[in-house]
Amino acid sequence: MKLTKTLMATSALTVAAAGAFAAGHGMSDSMTLVSWGGAYQNSQQKAYVEPYLAMNDGVSATWDESSAEAVAKLRAMNEAGNITWDLVDVVAADAIRLCDEGLAMEIDHDEVLAAAPDGTDASDDFGDLIVSDCFIPQIVYSTTFGYRTDMVPEGVDAPSEICDVFDLETYPGKRALEKRPINNMEWALLCDGVAKEDVYDVLETEEGQDQALAKLGTIKDEVIWWSAGADTPQLLADGEIFMGSTYNGRLFSVIEEQDQPVAMMWDAQVFDLDGWIIPEGLSEDRLARTLDFVKFATDTQRLADQSKYISYGPARASSAPLVGTHADLGIEMAPHMPTDPNNAANTFLYNYEFWADYRDDIDAKFQAWLAQ
Amino acid sequence: MTDATAGTDQTTTGSPATTDAKGGMIAADGTPLKKSLSRALRRQKMRALLLIAPLLLFVLVTFIAPIADMLFRSVENQIVRETLPRTVAALSDYDAGGDELPGDAVFEAAYYDVFFAAERKLHTRLGSRLNYEQTGASSLFRKSGRGIDDIGEVYQDQFEDLDERWDEARPWAELMGDPEWIAAQDAWSEDDGAMPPFELRDGIRDVLPRTAMAYETFARFMQTEEEDSPLEEEPWTVVHTALYQDISENGVAGYSGPGADRLQAVEALIASPDFETIRFQDGFEEIDEDWVDPEIWKTIKTYSPPYTSGYFLNAVDAQKTADGPALRDEDERIYGLLFKRTLFMSMVITISCILLAYPIAYLLSNLPMRTANLLMILVLLPFWTSLLVRTSAWKVMLQQQGVINDVLVWLGLVGDADRLVMINNQFGTIVAMTHILLPFMILPMYSVMSTIPPSYVRAAKSLGATNWTTFWRVYFPQSVPGIGAGSILVFILAIGYYITPEIVGGTTGTFISNRIAYHISSSLNWGLAAALGAILLAAVLILYWAYDRIVGIDNVKLGG
Numbered sequence: 001m002k003l004t005k006t007l008m009a010t011s012a013l014t015v016a017a018a019g020a021f022a023a024g025h026g027m028s029d030s031m032t033l034v035s036w037g038g039a040y041q042n043s044q045q046k047a048y049v050e051p052y053l054a055m056n057d058g059v060s061a062t063w064d065e066s067s068a069e070a071v072a073k074l075r076a077m078n079e080a081g082n083i084t085w086d087l088v089d090v091v092a093a094d095a096i097r098l099c100d101e102g103l104a105m106e107i108d109h110d111e112v113l114a115a116a117p118d119g120t121d122a123s124d125d126f127g128d129l130i131v132s133d134c135f136i137p138q139i140v141y142s143t144t145f146g147y148r149t150d151m152v153p154e155g156v157d158a159p160s161e162i163c164d165v166f167d168l169e170t171y172p173g174k175r176a177l178e179k180r181p182i183n184n185m186e187w188a189l190l191c192d193g194v195a196k197e198d199v200y201d202v203l204e205t206e207e208g209q210d211q212a213l214a215k216l217g218t219i220k221d222e223v224i225w226w227s228a229g230a231d232t233p234q235l236l237a238d239g240e241i242f243m244g245s246t247y248n249g250r251l252f253s254v255i256e257e258q259d260q261p262v263a264m265m266w267d268a269q270v271f272d273l274d275g276w277i278i279p280e281g282l283s284e285d286r287l288a289r290t291l292d293f294v295k296f297a298t299d300t301q302r303l304a305d306q307s308k309y310i311s312y313g314p315a316r317a318s319s320a321p322l323v324g325t326h327a328d329l330g331i332e333m334a335p336h337m338p339t340d341p342n343n344a345a346n347t348f349l350y351n352y353e354f355w356a357d358y359r360d361d362i363d364a365k366f367q368a369w370l371a372q
Numbered sequence: 373m374t375d376a377t378a379g380t381d382q383t384t385t386g387s388p389a390t391t392d393a394k395g396g397m398i399a400a401d402g403t404p405l406k407k408s409l410s411r412a413l414r415r416q417k418m419r420a421l422l423l424i425a426p427l428l429l430f431v432l433v434t435f436i437a438p439i440a441d442m443l444f445r446s447v448e449n450q451i452v453r454e455t456l457p458r459t460v461a462a463l464s465d466y467d468a469g470g471d472e473l474p475g476d477a478v479f480e481a482a483y484y485d486v487f488f489a490a491e492r493k494l495h496t497r498l499g500s501r502l503n504y505e506q507t508g509a510s511s512l513f514r515k516s517g518r519g520i521d522d523i524g525e526v527y528q529d530q531f532e533d534l535d536e537r538w539d540e541a542r543p544w545a546e547l548m549g550d551p552e553w554i555a556a557q558d559a560w561s562e563d564d565g566a567m568p569p570f571e572l573r574d575g576i577r578d579v580l581p582r583t584a585m586a587y588e589t590f591a592r593f594m595q596t597e598e599e600d601s602p603l604e605e606e607p608w609t610v611v612h613t614a615l616y617q618d619i620s621e622n623g624v625a626g627y628s629g630p631g632a633d634r635l636q637a638v639e640a641l642i643a644s645p646d647f648e649t650i651r652f653q654d655g656f657e658e659i660d661e662d663w664v665d666p667e668i669w670k671t672i673k674t675y676s677p678p679y680t681s682g683y684f685l686n687a688v689d690a691q692k693t694a695d696g697p698a699l700r701d702e703d704e705r706i707y708g709l710l711f712k713r714t715l716f717m718s719m720v721i722t723i724s725c726i727l728l729a730y731p732i733a734y735l736l737s738n739l740p741m742r743t744a745n746l747l748m749i750l751v752l753l754p755f756w757t758s759l760l761v762r763t764s765a766w767k768v769m770l771q772q773q774g775v776i777n778d779v780l781v782w783l784g785l786v787g788d789a790d791r792l793v794m795i796n797n798q799f800g801t802i803v804a805m806t807h808i809l810l811p812f813m814i815l816p817m818y819s820v821m822s823t824i825p826p827s828y829v830r831a832a833k834s835l836g837a838t839n840w841t842t843f844w845r846v847y848f849p850q851s852v853p854g855i856g857a858g859s860i861l862v863f864i865l866a867i868g869y870y871i872t873p874e875i876v877g878g879t880t881g882t883f884i885s886n887r888i889a890y891h892i893s894s895s896l897n898w899g900l901a902a903a904l905g906a907i908l909l910a911a912v913l914i915l916y917w918a919y920d921r922i923v924g925i926d927n928v929k930l931g932g
Contacts, residue, residue: 072893097896101497102494210703225796238773357508357509357510357511360507364706365703368704370879371713371882
């Protein structure tokens with residue numbers, strides 16, 4: 001009896017080591033993935049969840065569309081001592097916050113993530129995009145402006161610069177801006193004569209904040225403030241606004257998939273990152289499954305595959321050459337990536353450290369200014 | 373209570389009562405009437421309590437307790453004291469009102485606190501907490517967690533150059549640890565379960581007090597958190613710093629136990645003029661200049677008590693300063709405005725609901741049953757529709773390129789260029805919320821009105837009253853309880869609404885609950901969210917109390 005057990009255990013180990021042990025050794029057979037829903041979650045489902053499930057018989061994945069409230073919910077779960085999520089998709093700023101709060105697991109990127117096909121370490125392949133020890137980047141997206149081509153006044157060139165947003169004389173009409181200070185304050189300063197490299201030094205000061213708000217004040221009456229990413233596409237499609245900021249993937253779907261008379265204005269787009277974090281406090285078998293999945297889901301090919309379904313740039317340098325055509329529309333995706341050289345002539349990278357410090361303070365001011 | 377009174381009647385009438393010596397009534401069994409009465413009452417109360425006990429417990433556990441827990445966060449502030457215990461103690465006589473930096477003792481205490489907090493990864497949590505009070509604290513603590521090692525490395529490097537054993541795990545463990553513990557730890561294997569807890573060697577604490585404290589913290593942390601044996605892990609650099617401090621202050625001349633020669637070598641090294649030292653304050657300054665700005669120390673001092681009024685002050689647009697509470701700058705005040713706006717708009721919504729619901733409820737209660745039922749379904753249909761769908765529908769209706777504006781332009785009432793702005797402002801919120809909350813007003817009104825006997829109205833008319841007098845003097849007073857019930861329902865629901873204002877409110881139509889939601893889910897400032905929630909709850913309770921005093925809560929009827 002004992003011999004059989006030992007034999008079985010040994011053979012199981014051998015099989016597992018060979019990597020052919022389908023259900024995995026000591027791994028739980030279900031995962032709860034948290035994401036944003038919609039087209040983005042769909043791209044993840046198609047690019048790596050379905051392939052992973054096909055490779056691993058008997059494993060199931062459940063989606064929870066809670067990324068927008070992930071920080072608060074993870075904190076509540078942590079306090080209740082019952083973590084029900086295995087892998088959570090969050091924006092980089094939230095990942096930093098979760099890491100600071102001790103709610104996300106710190107990882108060794110080279111150990112946990114796959115190396116690039118040419119052998120480059122994961123941490124070099126992702127480079128600067130690893131903005132926190134807990135953060136596993138997936139995509140680069142940007143917040144940028146779209147405008148209605150049929151509302152451009154006659155005899156005027158279409159808007160092409162960020163400051164056209166603040167130019168009500170040449171480009172009359174409503175604008176949509178996000179109901180938070182981040183990005184808007186930077187754009188306002190940029191169009192109020194502050195040099196790009198000085199923006200955050202100016203924004204640190206009271207006078208700089210007032211200056212930015214004063215500049216925003218010049219268009220305040222013409223602005224509709226949005227809080228959900230879907231607002232601007234809807235407002236553009238309905239002709240409610242002339243131009244508005246939103247995530248570049250949303251604009252791609254308005255332009256290419258819904259065929260609306262809308263065009264992109266990439267100038268001064270703000271890059272931001274989205275990626276996974278692993279919650280702190282997973283049991284061993286769940287953690288093993290999560291690590292196995294995340295290694296697969298963030299390898300070079302899988303991240304490149306994701307860009308077939310949505311116009312967000314893969315976070316790995318080695319994925320960029322593999323970006324192909326859209327799965328349904330068949331158009332080349334590279335020119336629609338925020339990172340494409342033609343689109344990225346003038347860009348910002350979301351300043352995580354600045355906003356981690358100043359967000360509470362400037363947000364209070366911004367909201368007070370809005371409410372007046 | 374009705375039963376109890378009936379019971380009393382029976383006792384008094386059923387058995388002839390007599391009086392005792394003092395003139396009090398006595399029951400049939402000889403006990404004073406008062407006593408037996410209260411005993412009977414108590415028994416009945418107990419029975420009633422037992423019957424509702426399951427529900428009461430359920431409500432307590434699932435409703436009252438979580439709310440109380442959440443509200444408690446509005447004053448709770450243990451984190452500063454727990455993360456920086458030595459610093460808080462050292463700051464006790466620091467004058468937060470002045471403009472001076474605290475003394476060396478505080479920097480020393482902060483060094484140990486921040487070091488241990490960084491190892492336990494608690495420093496960033498404290499940073500986020502203090503960042504609510506002082507901008508910049510978040511990155512200050514994050515940087516300090518990364519840079520705090522630099523201070524100890526100054527000493528570690530020099531000790532290591534002197535004697536390599538100062539950088540090895542085992543010699544340190546033998547210097548600091550109890551020999552019996554070392555033997556037990558050596559014999560320990562993973563199958564034994566928990567490691568034998570670290571014990572300091574007898575007397576070492578007297579010779580090297582700081583080192584003993586630092587090493588003990590290190591060893592316990594390794595054992596419990598990392599599950600590594602302290603015999604195999606080289607100690608943190610904080611232990612080297614502590615060793616330098618101990619030896620330079622007291623010397624080790626009188627010590628002759630194990631490792632005495634090594635310690636004396638260190639003493640000689642420290643005494644040599646080449647020995648490099650670093651002031652804690654300079655070390656902190658190197659990490660970030662903000663540490664030598666008194667502001668951060670004032671903030672830590674101000675927020676060191678375990679309970680704080682800071683969140684409540686924030687919630688009323690004030691802040692805690694060294695000189696007591698002070699109002700915030702004009703351009704940062706927002707909560708007072710939002711509270712006022714929330715109350716005002718909730719009242720407007722309640723009044724519009726009354727005006728719209730009254731005729732409908734009147735119609736419903738006076739129509740024949742069949743038609744009334746049909747109309748009732750029309751009232752209930754939107755009630756059963758998702759809140760988001762109804763709100764989004766209003767967006768389609770009210771926006772500038774929306775249905776209403778299109779119709780107005782088509783009719784020629786409004787020019788195409790100046791379409792009305794009816795959404796993303798107060799008007800939009802009031803319209804959408806009035807519509808959404810209308811059923812909560814109609815239903816109680818209807819159930820009260822349908823019980824008003826039509827004969828009263830006929831009687832009034834037959835006695836010569838005009839239609840208006842009949843309505844105002846006879847019908848209306850009887851329908852007031854319905855208005856009361858509906859108003860309380862609508863008002864309390866409206867005051868806490870946040871989805872609809874968020875979607876259609878723009879900047880002028882948002883409520884205080886939108887800020888509460890922001891602090892719960894985005895800024896993670898749960899303390900402030902709890903304080904705002906507590907104020908909102910208190911406001912509702914006060915209004916409820918005022919309503920009870922003015923109208924009387926007995927005048928509220930949800931039906932029959």
